Amino acid sequence: LTTNIEMLNSHLACFRTDGILNLIGGESRPAASGATFDTSSPVDESVICPVAKGGAEDIDAAAAAAKAAFPAWRDMPALDRKKILNRIADLIVERAEEIALCECWDTGQALRFMSKAALRGAENFRFFADKATSARDGQQLQSPTLMNVTTRVPIGPVGVITPWNTPFMLSTWKIAPALAAGCTVVHKPAEFSPLTARILAEIAHEAGLPAGVWNLVNGFGEDAGKALTEHPDIKAIAFVGESKTGSMIMKQGADTLKRVHFELGGKNPVVVFDDADLDRALDAAIFMIYSLNGERCTSSSRLLVQESIAEEFEAKLIERVNNINVGHPLDPATEVGPLIHKVHFDKVTSYFETAKQDGATVAVGGTRAGDQGWFVRPTLFTNATNDMTIAQEEIFGPVLTAIRFKDEDEALTLANDTQYGLTGYVWTNDLTRALRFTNALEAGMIWVNSENVRHLPTPFGGVKSSGIGRDGGDWSFDFYMEQKHIGFAT
Ligand code: NAD
Numbered sequence: 370l371t372t373n374i375e376m377l378n379s380h381l382a383c384f385r386t387d388g389i390l391n392l393i394g395g396e397s398r399p400a401a402s403g404a405t406f407d408t409s410s411p412v413d414e415s416v417i418c419p420v421a422k423g424g425a426e427d428i429d430a431a432a433a434a435a436k437a438a439f440p441a442w443r444d445m446p447a448l449d450r451k452k453i454l455n456r457i458a459d460l461i462v463e464r465a466e467e468i469a470l471c472e473c474w475d476t477g478q479a480l481r482f483m484s485k486a487a488l489r490g491a492e493n494f495r496f497f498a499d500k501a502t503s504a505r506d507g508q509q510l511q512s513p514t515l516m517n518v519t520t521r522v523p524i525g526p527v528g529v530i531t532p533w534n535t536p537f538m539l540s541t542w543k544i545a546p547a548l549a550a551g552c553t554v555v556h557k558p559a560e561f562s563p564l565t566a567r568i569l570a571e572i573a574h575e576a577g578l579p580a581g582v583w584n585l586v587n588g589f590g591e592d593a594g595k596a597l598t599e600h601p602d603i604k605a606i607a608f609v610g611e612s613k614t615g616s617m618i619m620k621q622g623a624d625t626l627k628r629v630h631f632e633l634g635g636k637n638p639v640v641v642f643d644d645a646d647l648d649r650a651l652d653a654a655i656f657m658i659y660s661l662n663g664e665r666c667t668s669s670s671r672l673l674v675q676e677s678i679a680e681e682f683e684a685k686l687i688e689r690v691n692n693i694n695v696g697h698p699l700d701p702a703t704e705v706g707p708l709i710h711k712v713h714f715d716k717v718t719s720y721f722e723t724a725k726q727d728g729a730t731v732a733v734g735g736t737r738a739g740d741q742g743w744f745v746r747p748t749l750f751t752n753a754t755n756d757m758t759i760a761q762e763e764i765f766g767p768v769l770t771a772i773r774f775k776d777e778d779e780a781l782t783l784a785n786d787t788q789y790g791l792t793g794y795v796w797t798n799d800l801t802r803a804l805r806f807t808n809a810l811e812a813g814m815i816w817v818n819s820e821n822v823r824h825l826p827t828p829f830g831g832v833k834s835s836g837i838g839r840d841g842g843d844w845s846f847d848f849y850m851e852q853k854h855i856g857f858a859t
Contacts (some may be wrong), residue, residue: 373480373699377470381417388419391427391587392570394434395580399856400588401426410715411477411707411743412697413493420563423588425596427553431566431584435526435553443523443551447502454498454549461491461541464572468565472537473698475564477707477743480699483535490541490569496825497549497845499847504550504846505604507690507853514625516857521850523551524628525604525647526583528597530590530618531566532557532610534664534711534765540566541684543607544583545846555584555603557594559610561710590614598622605848609666611763612789612834617758630838630848632666632830634763635791637812638784639669642777643678647817649849651685653820654769657794659747662705663767664713666835667792667814667821671760672771673780679773683732683751686771691769693747705767714743717766720759724750727757729770755783763789775794785811791831792821813839 388405390397398421399405403811421427442450461468465487472487473480473588492641504723507520529543536558547554558566570585586593598606598621605628608618612633619629639657641650657669698706708714721735747767750759759770774780784793797803801816813831816822823829828839838848 370697370700373470373701376466377474377699380467381474383562383840384418384567385775389421389587391421391423391431392567392583392585393427393431394437394572394584394594395574398427400424401430406560406589408475410474411709412474413563413742414711417475417564420560420587423541423557423586425592426763427586427588428557428593428596429823430601431555431586432526432597432600434581435555436582436602438579439523439526439553439829442553442579442582445551446858447504447757449499450549450551451501453577454545457573457578458491458494458498459522460576461487461494461569464568465491468537468568469569469854470699471564472535472562473706475562476533476536476664476709477698478661478664479537479703479706481701481703483698486535486538488713489538492825493538493541494545497545500546500843500846501549514859516859518855518857520853520855521846523855524849524851525557526553526602527849528600528603528606529554529556530594530597530606531556531558533561534666535661536562537565537569539609540569542840543609544569544850546840547607548578548582550846550849552849555586555597557586557588557597560587560589564572572797595621598627599625601625601626607848608632615836628848631836632833632840633791633832633836634765635666635668635789635835636671636761636763636789636791637667637669637792637794638671638673639794640673640780640784640796640806640826641675641678642680642780642795642799643675646798646800647682650796651682651689653794653796654686655689657820658769659690659705659767662708664709664765665753668767669725669777669792669794670764671755672769673774673783674771675780676773676775679771683771686749686769687732690747690749690769695738695746704773705747708745708766709743711743713765714745717745717764717768720762720764720768721748724753724757724759727753729757729759732771733766757784761787776807781809785809786787786831789831790833792816793837796807796811
């Protein structure tokens with residue numbers, strides 16, 4: 370821990386001197402208004418550094434830079450774009466340790482899970498670097514009188530708006546495909562965790578990305594974010610965040626007919642049948658809600674467990690949850706660090722009271738941990754029913770709600786009885802049941818007898834209030850590009 374803190378401090382030195390500036394047209398700049406806000410660590414509430422508080426004027430300058438840079442970036446040979454994206458990946462790997470330490474300090478995520486976040490970001494860049502050369506590929510569709518060809522062209526400058534929970538990885542996930550497609554970008558990262566978005570933009574600049582191709586504007590959602598979604602030169606908005614923010618963005622973007630791609634919230638079920646490998650199911654259920662502080666869109670926050678095994682399963686769960694290590698995020702032994710911010714801490718802890726009022730049992734946790742920083746004890750609610758608030762709302766913390774079911778029909782009804790539909794996890798050794806159940810489960814992504822394991826060519830996204838559109842593989846290009854049809858008379 371001491372060594373990690375020393376290393377962190379050396380990496381933070383330049384932020385402490387300069388603060389976090391915007392990057393517009395290749396230039397580091399304060400906000401046009403001169404305004405700043407402080408970013409602080411959830412570990413001890415100490416201020417890390419001031420951050421440029423961008424607004425409409427900064428977004429306008431960034432959109433102008435992205436528009437000016439677009440034609441040359443669009444027309445650059447794909448092999449050259451590929452080289453730059455691979456170079457970005459190399460530089461991310463070189464700075465992986467710095468990125469992980471800064472991200473943990475800024476967000477409260479535990480280093481044991483975050484140490485790989487930068488490398489995953491680098492993989493995202495390599496994956497889309499390889500795809501850059503096929504981005505424009507089309508088809509030939511012959512008719513009796515025409516030779517029809519299709520091609521894809523990048524949509525133009527795009528806005529990318531990201532949340533605070535795993536800011537580095539998510540930024541790479543959205544920006545790498547946009548660049549590979551030939552779009553230019555204005556990125557508005559979350560105000561609660563701006564450190565690694567700045568490192569990432571610096572890396573891109575250093576990797577030789579032409580000025581204006583990637584612009585960074587920090588600031589709050591209601592001013593910088595809103596201005597981005599309303600800007601006429603921004604052709605599409607790739608957004609990751611809460612469902613209600615997605616709905617606001619859709620309204621804000623209506624006048625300029627903005628294309629939108631939303632990755633939103635979830636209340637994802639992990640369904641455990643009595644014929645499953647219960648030890649594996651237990652490990653996965655714990656991992657999917659108590660890693661990353663439960664601040665993870667794909668977390669399995671609702672445990673649906675079959676009555677016949679519920680008592681034994683819950684007893685083992687209680688024992689394991691009681692032993693989860695809460696502590697300093699830079700301590701390699703820590704499994705759960707502090708929640709991002711007081712605002713979020715207040716939201717998560719409010720559900721401890723709600724659970725009791727609803728009539729659930731607080732089997733583990735349900736309290737603050739320590740008296741400094743935004744730490745909570747990993748929490749398990751049992752004796753819950755699916756109509757309770759704790760079973761319906763996204764809590765977005767290390768909080769699991771356990772609900773019992775009798776049979777497959779009831780499990781399916783409960784699993785689908787939510788406004789969300791991001792992921793589902795099903796544990797059973799009955800293959801026919803798994804096929805039947807996953808076919809009827811309302812979710813964009815489902816894993817059977819597995820925790821969430823990302824494979825970049827597969828589609829990522831949710832149904833219902835969990836999102837619109839898909840990322841991953843070629844799906845990312847569907848969003849960032851326009852299909853064009855040309856018919857030649859034969
Ligand atoms: P949020 O919606 O509060 O904020 C996300 C971003 O939107 C921030 O950058 C914020 O400044 C900006 N924003 C806020 N209001 C805006 C507005 N009116 N116009 C434009 N931009 C605006 O979300 P959060 O609290 O930062 O993140 C947590 C949420 O993100 C959870 O609901 C979680 O499930 C979701 N999430 C989803 C995925 C996914 O892939 N589905 C991944 C990670 C997080």
